[in-house]
Amino acid sequence: MFRISWKDMLQRYGIxxxxxxxxxTLSLLSPSFLTTRxxxxxxxxxxxxxxxxxxxxxxxxxxxxxxxxxSLLALCGVVCASLEHAEWPLPAVLAGTLxxxxxxxxxxxxxxxxxxxxxxxxxxxxxxxxxxxxxxYTDGQPISSFGAPFRWIGSGEIQxxxxxxxxxxxxxACAAFVLQHTVLGRYTYAIGSNEVATRLTxxxxxxxxxxxxxxxxxxxxxxxxxxxxxxxxAESVAGTGYELDVIASVVIGGTSLSGGRxxxxxxxxxxxxxxxxxxxxxxLMIPSYYQLVVKGAIIVAAxxxxxxxxxxxx
Numbered sequence: 001m002f003r004i005s006w007k008d009m010l011q012r013y014g015i016x017x018x019x020x021x022x023x024x025t026l027s028l029l030s031p032s033f034l035t036t037r038x039x040x041x042x043x044x045x046x047x048x049x050x051x052x053x054x055x056x057x058x059x060x061x062x063x064x065x066x067x068x069x070x071s072l073l074a075l076c077g078v079v080c081a082s083l084e085h086a087e088w089p090l091p092a093v094l095a096g097t098l099x100x101x102x103x104x105x106x107x108x109x110x111x112x113x114x115x116x117x118x119x120x121x122x123x124x125x126x127x128x129x130x131x132x133x134x135x136x137y138t139d140g141q142p143i144s145s146f147g148a149p150f151r152w153i154g155s156g157e158i159q160x161x162x163x164x165x166x167x168x169x170x171x172x173a174c175a176a177f178v179l180q181h182t183v184l185g186r187y188t189y190a191i192g193s194n195e196v197a198t199r200l201t202x203x204x205x206x207x208x209x210x211x212x213x214x215x216x217x218x219x220x221x222x223x224x225x226x227x228x229x230x231x232x233x234a235e236s237v238a239g240t241g242y243e244l245d246v247i248a249s250v251v252i253g254g255t256s257l258s259g260g261r262x263x264x265x266x267x268x269x270x271x272x273x274x275x276x277x278x279x280x281x282x283x284l285m286i287p288s289y290y291q292l293v294v295k296g297a298i299i300v301a302a303x304x305x306x307x308x309x310x311x312x313x314x
Contacts, residue, residue: 015254015266019273026280033283040162044154044230046275047164048073048223049242050268053249054175055105055219057267058212060250061179063192063259064119066108066213069220070242071130074235076101076224078134081143081234084150093150098221104130105217109210127243134236144233154230164226168271171219175264188212192259248295249274252302274298 027034052069059066080097088096104126111122156163179185187208190198199205228234253270255262274295281291 015252015269015273019269019276022273022276022280026276026283030280030283033280038279038283042275042279043165043168044162045279046271047162047168048227048230049245049249049274050168050271051171051226052216052219052223052242052246053253053267053271054171054264055216056246056250057175057253057255057262057264058179058188058215059119060247060255060257061188061192061259061262062209062212063195063257064112064209064212065123065247065257066105066216067120067123067243068104068108068127068130069216069223069246070239071127071134072101072104072217072220073224073227073239073242074134074237075104075130075137076221077228077234077238078138078143078236080221080225080228081146082137084146085143090149094225097225098218101217101219101221101224102214103217105214105220106210108217109213112213113206113210131236138234138236140236142233142235146229146232151229151232154226154228154232164230167222167226171222172264172268175215179264184208184211189260192256192261194260244292244295244299245274245278248299248302251299251306254306256306257303258306 023033032038052073056066056069076097079100080093083093083096084090108119108123108126111117112119115122153163153167158166179188187198187203187205190203191205191209195205224234224239227238249271250262250267251257251270252273253262253266253268255266277294277298278291281294286294
């Protein structure tokens with residue numbers, strides 16, 4: 001008879017168990033946590049980080065990292081807002097914003113692959129460039145007040161489900177299909193598992209690796225549209241520190257920082273877990289600097305668990 005050990009169960013479903021424990025704990029500490037109003041607010045807030053985390057999953061699966069997503073969100077957000085103010089048709093506004101995000105991701109991928117520069121260094125640089133361009137573009141001033149069709153993206157509902165949540169779940173489902181049933185997904189895992197061996201089999205490693213960064217740029221642009229619409233405003237300081245929550249969602253969700261192992265379903269749970277922790281600490285009125293300590297400790301613990309798991313697999 002086939003049996004699964006407790007150790008295997010924890011490895012497979014530990015993140016789900018952790019999420020349940022966090023939700024139960026926060027519901028006991030704060031009566032407001034499990035209210036419908038708060039849960040809707042939590043899911044709306046989580047959707048932006050979650051959408052961006054889906055794209056980050058592709059990058060980390062290849063063994064890379066993208067630190068520029070928060071700054072790219074700000075740049076895409078202010079460009080999106082200016083196009084909306086210029087009274088472009090909504091499809092053109094969305095297309096222009098997504099094109100900007102994809103182009104920025106392609107630039108990251110190009111420098112990393114063709115320039116053979118470490119992803120950490122490249123995206124650390126483009127993080128500063130994108131933030132600076134956002135400040136220059138707006139001269140530090142917010143852009144606000146948009147039309148109702150655009151605002152619906154961030155604040156509307158479909159069958160009582162917030163539109164941002166629908167977009168988040170749709171992004172997860174599309175990404176899961178790509179990773180599990182397409183050539184891009186297969187090679188994304190292969191590159192992260194053993195890039196040299198994958199290259200020797202004749203795979204265009206540089207093209208597929210760059211595509212992962214394009215996907216990450218696209219999801220940052222989608223997050224920018226959702227956030228700008230929800231807040232009815234765009235600022236050059238938007239997205240500051242978002243890369244922490246985005247990377248945390250992916251790593252906590254079980255995707256290995258060394259690449260080749262993980263899934264967007266884990267990222268979904270990881271994003272919800274981070275969102276619940278953020279929301280719970282706000283309800284408990286925990287100061288923001290303590291929140292940074294907690295999230296940082298969670299990331300370190302998740303990476304440590306990943307390393308221990310990798311050692312056991314060897």
